[in-house]
Amino acid sequence: MDRRTFLAATAAAGAAANAVQAVDAPRKLRVAIIGCGRMGQYFAEVYRRLPQTELVAIAEWNDERRAVVGDRFGVTALFKDVNAMVKSVVPDMAAVITPTRFMKEAVVKCAEAGVKGISTDKPMASRLADADDMVNACKENGAIFAGGNLQRAKWEVQHAARRIHAGDFGRILGAAVHGYGGEISGGGCQHMSVLRLFTGAEVAEVMAWGSPPKALLKKDDGGLNINGRMRLSTGVDCQVFGITQKYGDQRNRSGVDVWCEKGMVSWQWAAPRIYSGLDARGRREEIDPEYPAFPWSDVLADPPLRKSDDYLVSSIQSFIKAVQLESEAELFVSGHDLRQALEITIACKQSAVLGNLPLRLPLADRSLFLDPSPYRMLGGDQTGNVQSNAEAAGKNKPSD
Template sequence: MSMTRRVLLSSAGSPLLMSATDSGGLLTTPEQAAGRKKLRVGIVGCGRMGQYFAEVYRRSPDTELAAIAEYNDERRKVVGERFQVKALFKEAPEMVRSEKLDIVAIITPTKFMKAAVLAAAEAGVNGISTDKPIAAKLADADAMVEACNRRKIVFAGGNLQRARWQTQVAARRLRSGAYGRITGAAVMGYGGEISGGGCQHVAVLRLLTGAEITQVEAFGYPAKTLAPDADDQGLMINGRWRLSSGIDCMVFGEREPFSGVEVRAERAAVRWSWNAPQLFDGSGKTAPRKEIDPAYPPFPWAKMLETPPLRMDDDYLVASIRSFVDAVHLGRPSSSLFVSGHDLRQSLEAAIASKVSAIEGGRTIALPLADRSLTLMPSPYRWLGGDAVGNPQTVKEASGESR
């Protein structure tokens, strides 16, 4: 977002802003976390993304990076040295049997997530996380969510944009009624990879509206992407999603004029587009409508982002992990998380329902889907990982020498 505070409509005294306490209780601060006992964390899959998770856990004052399960022998050795972890394993089952862990963070390619989640749940850990897409088949996503629910294990959803601090604050304001009743929503740019990148749009829409998608009507193009067994690459969706709150959300595949989610309320509109959400005056008294400085409170963990390889843009990864660690420490349920496994499952379900409706020329499909065997394959990289598709991470990169 290129707008600076100077060019935004002044927020001083605006009835559209809430007090500085509107972020109260969302996350504990580094100072509060410093007094806690350290939770023991095991990482499963320590490739490109897993190394960022490892970095956040080793920098957190209330967690200890205790073990790593990494399939690739050379990479396992390198990341073990880089993160000074001696308890190294090839796969999750050996790790969770041998180590007493509180948290298991699974950042393997999608194909291997279910087996690792079930092994960790069986071992009785307190918290498990995965990343997107959580599965190809809905029944597999259900099995993970249910295994964790049954055992009251906190089940988190990893590095999703909805975890961004400002997005969480914006959602809290919208859902508290600060801008009046929510009246409409639109999703833009739902195309290209609907269970991959599109996962983000669904997760933000549900967060900002506090509602679930209950009905889908969709059209898709180009035609070859509508083959039932075609994977999640290239399909563009236009359509309409009915939400449990009664509003209809219009969905567009194209990224113009923006890619993201806009939610309108009686007095304001909030737009997320891969960054801190923008706030617009929705009174109808200004045309074009004016952007307002949302005056977000500072992210309590921003300092963690100052040292490479983490970057300021990794704020949503840190926020996601911090909300997860808080939930495990404080005994909060998965529904308290900035991103949960349930959120990942709902994103997959919306993507599958949209494709099913599009294949049938826009037929109305009710959610939850009755047929849990429905499947949408992710791209080969997401499904199998870099090593399998000829794009392996080099030893130099894994050692942290280059990003």
């Protein structure tokens, strides 16, 4: 074959392959954002950059912000809330990032309307029964139910967990939670989600002390500091340390340690550090964890997304995969995970209120609740922290 004939033949083959690809290319998943305030806008930024998804609708309560974000993300199907939305648009996926008080209505409504994949964020509810209703509505309607922007979804956190479960460090001997205080329903959800992931276990019993005493009298979690002990379903014990106010370097320690026969994995709001073996002085030796490179850095290349949005991207990627596979088996964060984190938190407060009484989980009384901070519960508009239209339009500089 001469060169000209060869080039013509390969061009024809290439065109045919492209045609097949065009026909076979999977349809983009149609995504709606419900609650498009500060956090919702980050979700929208990710979804609009991914090749597998397109933003088709936004439900946003605030009239001005709805118009601004519609313009910013090129979405014309704009609604006040989920009820108005599902009358005209039933997307494949819905990301619910309203303030906590409104999450249940949006999740349940989407599930009943036939949305295939629904995600929400932390804390998903304040009352246990509401969290149950959300999980059950998704289950009964066959919807994938994902969690949101949690460190549990961080690429390196997932890989460290896989190594623990593959037995790289031997049997798990113990665990510890550090810095469990200040906002145990909001931020503390991160600790509990990583603890359950690393240990591959549920919390079966808690015994907790809470301080200061006045924080135990409040309906919300503001300022409540917890020290205690959790017994895991595998029989392993986990010590829980609140925020240490006095002791220098320890003050800012916050995270989860899991130690095993041959090593320790320590998550402190970043890629987990791994220790295996001892150095010449008999101290634990940190090893290079050799995490595989984060596969989606291109999504974070341009502002307003920041490097620290890596776990938002991996959480969403795992959610998309779960919807495509119609299986929650490999979700990085599920609605169940959010519910368990809430339940552990409520159990800790209840145990402390009852005088450090050991409490078994699941809790029998599903009417128990713990409100998150007013901002998380009701959103910025109702708590004096209104997002400006300029910021909603994406005109402010990212913070890192």
